[in-house]
Amino acid sequence: MMRMYLDKPFVEWTTEEREKYLMEQYKAMLEAEKRLNAFITLRSVEEIEKEFHVASGPLKGLLLPVKDNISTKGILTTCASKMLSNYKPPYNAHVVDVLLRVGAVVVGKTNMDEFAMGNTGETSFYGPTRNPWDIDRVPGGSSSGSAVAVAWRGLMALGSDTGGSIRQPAGYTGILGLKPTYGMVSRYGLVSYAESLEQIGPLARYSRDLAMLYYYLTEPDERDITMANGVERKMMREKLMRIAMDEVDRQRAMEDTIIAYPSRLVDEADESIQNKFYDALEFLRELGCYIEDVDADFLRASLAAYYIIAMVEASSNLARYDGSNYGYRIDAYTYWDMVGRSRIDGFGEEVKRRIIMGGFASSKGYEGRYYIRSLKVRRWIKNNLLNILSRYRFLALPTSPVMPPKLGEVAGPEGYVQDIYTVIPNLTGHPAISIPIGFVEGLPLGIQFIGRYYDEPGLILLARVLEGKLYDPNNVPGGD
Amino acid sequence: MKELDKKYILKIMRLVMIEEDPGKYIEDIDKILNLFNELDSFEENVKDLPPLYHPLEQPGMLRPDIINQCKIEINEVTTNISDGYVSSPPIRGVKKFKEP
Structure with missing residues (x-):
């Protein structure tokens, strides 16, 4: 078998x-x-x-x-x-x-x-x-x-x-x-x-x-x-x-556990996902958990802050790929041509987009408005999340606001919104898990819990x- | 996107060594900038906070910088090595260094 x-x-x-x-x-x-x-x-x-x-x-x-x-x-x-x-x-x-x-x-x-x-x-x-x-x-x-x-x-x-x-x-x-x-x-x-x-x-x-x-x-x-x-x-x-x-x-593992969920943020997910999400919370309530709605509108700042920080760090980390020491190289007459051509041909479009935007967000004149501000927002989100997690053991959210898109349906920056619920613990360093909670029209979906x-x-x-x-x-x- | 930003993006593309036709990036860059600018509405909440560079703010414990086999091992997977140095094309326009 x-x-x-x-x-x-x-x-x-x-x-x-x-x-x-x-x-x-x-x-x-x-x-x-x-x-x-x-x-x-x-x-x-x-x-x-x-x-x-x-x-x-x-x-x-x-x-x-x-x-x-x-x-x-x-x-x-x-x-x-x-x-x-x-x-x-x-x-x-x-x-x-x-x-x-x-x-x-x-x-x-x-x-x-x-x-x-x-x-x-x-x-x-x-x-x-x-x-x-x-x-x-x-x-x-x-x-x-x-x-x-x-x-x-x-x-x-x-x-x-x-x-x-x-x-x-x-x-x-x-x-x-x-x-x-x-x-x-x-x-x-x-x-x-x-x-x-x-x-x-x-x-x-x-x-x-x-x-x-x-x-x-x-x-x-x-x-x-x-x-x-x-x-x-x-x-x-x-x-x-x-x-x-x-x-x-x-x-008895979950008896008396207090779980929070931010309903205003959950509202942004597809309706079928919301239904399954609330079914899962109801199941946990029946097991003895306390489930409470919380105001967590500060989390709306997460997506932008995350993408700025990620792109700035990417721009720096991927500077090492220049065709010199290892990796892909296009030989050229001068060093700068070699580096430029190797990077243009060696990286895909999404990677190049993020390197460029990371360079932009951390450059002199724009650094304060984008990079530094995103780091301040990160602290604000962390402080607020710590406050919530001091009162509740877990914060529950859908793993994704949408069902899996068709191949080629969503490309580039338009797809960033799919990360709206998952980027939060990466900004703050908290642990998080995705657990399957069933199927909608033959496709699986998950619930996410962020923990202390x-x-x-x-x-x-x-x-x-x-x-x-x-x-x-x-x-x-x-x-x- | 403002004209200033377009010119600036071109400059950034040169700096990050990805200098190609900006036309194919402009539309996406516009969308990303719109996302970035969503933080404007949170300025009042964060203006007095210090930046958080690292999620746990732990002091970095530096370890001794010991020379080990790593360089040798990396060079084993490197092509274009001669006399222990990685060879690359010349940098034109830079004056040749002269021995004193």
Whole structure:
């Protein structure tokens, strides 16, 4: 039976099952590559088997799709860009090293929006990824391939989240996606787009698998100086392991939890999304949660502030791609011609647009009006959100205001509004999760919860509570 | 978009080394500027606040700058290396450096 291995979380697999289902997993990933363009690089069976047999540890038997902006030694890491189409990193990202050490095998590098700039999975130099629930629609982005690989009979994957790049595709494909508290996961080896916003994070089918994968991702790393230190990490990891081992009282986990939702902001989502959103909140109310409407109109400033900050940081981070040391190069008679022509031909339109606008927003004369003001707005939003989260444990929002658009339907700046709910925790550094809450006309959709700093266990517990009730983790596109 | 901004965008395109026909970007840049300008309406709320550059405002702990194998490893994936240096075309118009 094709789907036997999806009947229970990976953490419950026996040693025999891990070996037995290895090739089943690989076949599924091969299909995800061929049908849905989920991978930029898929490794060979021989490589996978060889690494599996020498692997050991709790994740032995897991084939892990890794987003193509996370460095993997000796394996192409293109960021879905022509600019890095020939780049094989000489080192592993910290998270990759950790996961290899506990037995996982990198099955391949997943498709994504170029340099993580996009929310549809369409800006990739390698062509768009397709939504497995309707191949004429986008799967969301930028971690499009990672989400699709999991939704299409996969188990877990690594993505990165700069403004919703894990949560939004997770919502569009009906799986779980977690954006960590800023500083909980080492960014060593993550190709930078906007360093003050982005974090590597997990996507998974089952909440217990999500907890297990995230447990390993949070291993400290002194090479990333922005990593948060202190007792929070140790306490959080203990809680994560308890969830992964199913040592929590699922029935009573959410009793007396107070959850806020900003109805005036939710009103901006499609009506069908609002209906499902409120159904999910009602379900939580029946479980014993208190649900309250809050005034959070300050969040309306998030989208503009986010895009200014992201573009300014992108403009700086992508200055390194000049054709000199590595990456794509067009040879020319002079140095400046070489740099200019390599960048014009090496970057896609969306990336160039963001570099230009980032340069503009941080340039002398405009910096105060745009960049500095956006940083002040960021503080204002953070202060107000901290105030809300001091009174409520979670803030609930739809993951996206719209259902997944058709391929080519939304392009460029017109699509930025899809990020309206997801950019908020990236500005403030809070953790957030997208949890599936059912289907509308055959397409999955998600609810997003923003939590207090270091309360990722609480967010995953929410998923644990809703699992099997509002969504079926064993449900896969295409039947069988 | 104001005429001043158009000229300025051209200047920015030169600075970020993406100097191509601005025509294809103008319409999208206009839309992005409209989004940016939405922050104007929040000026009263934020004018006295200090900027927040980093979400958690933690002090950066600098680590020792130790020379390791990284440079050698990076050079292994670099083409156009000669004598340990990355070769690139000449920068024309710059006076050649003379040994004292």
